Amino acid sequence: MSTKRRIGPSSENTRSAILDLIRSSGTVSRIELAEMSGLTATSITRVVKSLIDDRLVAETGFGDSTGGKRRSLLQINPHARYAVGLSLGDARLTYVVTDLAGNVVGQLVSPGIGQAAPGTEIVRIADELEQIFRQLDIPTEDVVGVGVAGAGLDLGAGDRLSLTADEWDAFPVQETLESLVGLPVVRDNDAACAALGQFWVGRIPATQDFATLYMARGFGLGLMTGGGVSRGSSSNVGEIGHLVVDIDGPDCWCGSRGCLEMLAAPRAVIAQAIADGGLAAELGLVGDDERLRQDFDAIARAASRGDDRCVALIERSARYVAAAVLSVVNLLDLDRLYLAGPGFADAGAIYVAAIRDLVGRAARTRAVHGVTVELSDPGLDTSAVGAATLALQHVLTPHTRIERTSVRADSPATV
Amino acid sequence: MSTKRRIGPSSENTRSAILDLIRSSGTVSRIELAEMSGLTATSITRVVKSLIDDRLVAETGFGDSTGGKRRSLLQINPHARYAVGLSLGDARLTYVVTDLAGNVVGQLVSPGIGQAAPGTEIVRIADELEQIFRQLDIPTEDVVGVGVAGAGLDLGAGDRLSLTADEWDAFPVQETLESLVGLPVVRDNDAACAALGQFWVGRIPATQDFATLYMARGFGLGLMTGGGVSRGSSSNVGEIGHLVVDIDGPDCWCGSRGCLEMLAAPRAVIAQAIADGGLAAELGLVGDDERLRQDFDAIARAASRGDDRCVALIERSARYVAAAVLSVVNLLDLDRLYLAGPGFADAGAIYVAAIRDLVGRAARTRAVHGVTVELSDPGLDTSAVGAATLALQHVLTPHTRIERTSVRADSPATV
Incomplete structure (x- = not known):
């Protein structure tokens, strides 16, 4: 089995790719890096020297000799730099601080953004960031940046219209936070961040493509291909919530009908639960948007405890999710899928079972x-970890991702 | 707008990429190639020399000087080599002979494979290939190979199980044809070939991703990303026919329900037409699988002439197709889609209108x-052109595509 990857000649890309190969290998020799990357020994020596000079990589002893000079081994120098990932959730904010190797060295959970105004929340976020650095005793100059994962945010959107009408989308999160904390800030949607976090935490090789289905208020799909997040023509890949799964189903706010989100997202599950007055009273369901996360979690917890009525509600949602996942598996010939996000926190097992069953019976491949x-991994908020990874990648290898996006945005398009 | 592409260091990949840059540029200087590829002038000079030595590229005069030495311009030497693409259709076989620049220099249409046994049909195909070379006066040694596009065929499947139970899939098309005609043969599914053909014929830049929806008996989606065909974990990307568009719809032979194919493919349209006895008699519909193409074409032609009953049948099919396309556009953030294949030959305009309407109203982006x-382009069979392109790519740059497939096939996978 070959694991050779093509690595471009641009020095920033090469540096990023070599750093990634060292990370995913654990320890590795220069000769192995040359073999894996297809680059010359001279290029590898030069790139590794720059990574060591920047303290990003360290030499860590010697591997087996093949007869000649003993091979010195390289590994990531985890404590050289840190990054923060922030997952912006309705019910809670999760901050994760990772070192260069992607190890989580600190975590903070605080109340979610709920319906609060972005202007006040962003000041609180800046305060909480400073508090984390102080508690972990990390000098600000060792922090490469802050990654922010949230619904509907898309990387590189610039001043183009946002996909959602959410107040947070219109708010300049990136610029405001940068000016408040004095660090580079990058943002991306939570599904893409969750996929990137899985890639990093799970030490998944770049040759293994996979998808991460994220459920919060709605659904998103993060797609990792060739070790990078798939972006599409305007960085908005992954709108799986608007797959049409029931063509004669209810009208969706998006302009279509029978979308996955209308049928299976937390709001739909809660509406069905509320229709059962006894259940609603028993679980203390409120049924308004501000309490959406709490309401859904109550139903999901009851389902995981075996309450028949709640199991039926979650299984109904899971049936739609499984159909959408099967569609995507067939379309993209996927062989690996992760489920992440708060929507799967309590009754994830029911969703996993429904997806495995349908995909096992009907996947074309x-x-x-x-x-x-x-x-x-339920103990980790992978989208926060991915947001931290995004910050690491963005700051250590600027322009790598953005360039491709801006090429696409300029492409001619009609209809 | 930047058009820089990352080009790998492997010499075969580099050769392929440079050849492709020259093809898509029309005429280009070495300096421009270095700028576009990010490779050094020395590398470009070396690669271009090898391409000129092999007569694949020719110098063609001089461009504007920027003060120093005048820049000599390069272009593809179209008549250095030829390739054949064969589209294996039920109703007809289309052979296309292209030169190196992708220009079609010859075409032959013969009866389709219908329900005939592969063993006898493959001998006829070999005879027809020899006939084409004779008529076009092309020496066999200038033919780089034969590409074959067909339903369900997948590149690099080796001895793994095929996706369809079709007799053609179990038959060693590639090996038998190679031994009969003495030329390398590559095969791929028709949707992937149609996308590759569109890329080549339409001179689409590698930075412009797009999809081609192919309709014959069923549906396939070819996805071009970064100038290459997306393959997925086992070269089976594109099974759009099994997107679930009606979760409570009819059972599908694949094990799922309400798949696009069950609701919208020619067989479904014909079944509805047959239910209208008067219409069936008028159009001479037969209703068995062997006549599927002729039956569907009769309905599609009547629809394009404005027959209300047939317009309604095609519009019903188009409604499902549009919902599936919208789902894919949302999922992958596509900004460009082509429709190809015999299913769109007569009533393609109705499908285009339905897709444009829904996508224009409801695409998330x-x-x-x-x-x-x-x-x-209806005058060209893009899947045959793409099959020829596949042969060119495969033979001129061996191993480029195959390697990635074999990496994936070995990946661990469960369920």
Whole structure:
């Protein structure tokens, strides 16, 4: 099995790719790096020297000799730099501080943004960031930046219209936070961040493509291909919530009908639960948007405890999710999928079972290969970890991602 | 707008990429190639020399000087080599002979494979290939190979199980044809070939991703990303026919329900037409699989002439197709889609209108960018052209595509 990757000649890309190869290898020799990357020994020596000079990589002893000079081994120097990832959730904010190796060295959870005004919340976020650095005793100059994961945010959107009408989308999160904390800030949607976090935390090789289905208020799909997040023509890949799964189904606010989100997202599950007056009273369901996360979690927890009525509600949602996942597995020939996000926190097992069952029975490629379906590590908020990774990548290798986006945005398009 | 592409250091990949840059540029100088590829002038000079030595590229005069030595311009030497593409259709076989620049220099249409046994049909195909070379006066040694596009065929499947139970899939098309004609043969599914053909014929830049929806008996989606065909974990990307568009719809043979194919493919349209006895008699519909193409074409032609009953049948099919396309546009953030294949030959305009309408109303990114939806040039069989392109790529740059597939196939997978 070959694991050779093509690495571009641009020095920033090369540096990023070599750093990534060292990270995913654990320890590795220069000769192995040359073999894996296809670059010359001279290029590898030059790039490694610059990484060591910047303290990003360290030499860590010697591997087996093949007869000649003993091979010195390289590994990431984890404590050289830190990054912060922030997952902007309705019910809570999760801050994760990672070192260069992606190890989580600190975490803070605080109340969610709920319906509060961005202008006041962003000041609180800046305060909480300073508090984290102080508590962890990390000098600001060792922090490369802050990554922010949230619904509907898209990387590189600039002044183009946002996809949602949310107040947070119109608010200049990036610029405001940068000026408040004096650090570079990058933002991306939570599904893309969750996929990137899975890639980093799970030490998944770049040759293994996979998808992460994220559920919060709605759904998003992060797609990792060739070790990078798929972006599409305007950085808005992953709108799986608007897959049409029931063509004669209810009208969706997006302009279409029978979208996954209308049928299976927390709001739909809560509406059905509220219709059962006894259940609503028992679980203390409120049924308004501000309490959406709490309401859904109550139903999901009851389902995981085995309450038949709630199991039925979650299984109904899971049936739609499974159909959408099967569609994507067939379309993209996926062999690996993770589920992440607060929507899967309490009743994720029911969703996993429904997806495994349908995909196992009906995936077009089932005779050729299986499809792994797993919950992301529930102890970690992978989208926050991914946001931190995004900050690491963005700051250590500027322009790598952005360039491609801006090329696409200029492409001619009609309709 | 930057058009810089990352080009890998492997010499075969580099050769392929430089050849592709020269093709897509029309005429280009070495300095421009260095700028576009990011490779050094020395590397460009070396690669270009090898391409000229092999007669693949020719010098063609001088461009503007920027003060120093005048820049000699390069272009593809179109008549240095030829390739054949064969589209294996039910109703007809289309052979296309292209030169190195992708120009079609010859074409032959013969009866389709219908329900005939592969063993006898493959001998006829070999005879027809020899006939074409004779008629075009092309020496066999200038033919780099034969590409074959067909339903369900997947590149690099080796001895793994096929996706369809079709007799053609179990038959070793590639090996048998190679031994009969003495030329390398590559095969791929028709949707992937149609996308590759569109890329080549339409001189689409590698930075412009797009999809081609192919309709024959069923549906396939070819996805071009970064100038290459997306492959997925086992070279089976594009099974759009099994997107679930009606979760409570009819059972599908694949194990799922309400798949696009069950609701919108020619067989479904014919079944509805047959239910109208008067219409069936009028159009001479037969209703068995062997006559599927002729039956569907009769309905599609009547629809394009404005027959209300047939317009309604095609519009019903188009409604499902539009919902599936919208789902894919949302999922992958596409901004360009082509329709190709015999299913769109007669009533393609009705499908285009339905897709443009729904995508224009409901695509999640409609505020950010439009989505171009167009029929492939109906005068060309783009899947045959793409199959020829596949042969050119495969033979001129061996291993480029195959390697990635074999990496994926070995990846661990469960369920």
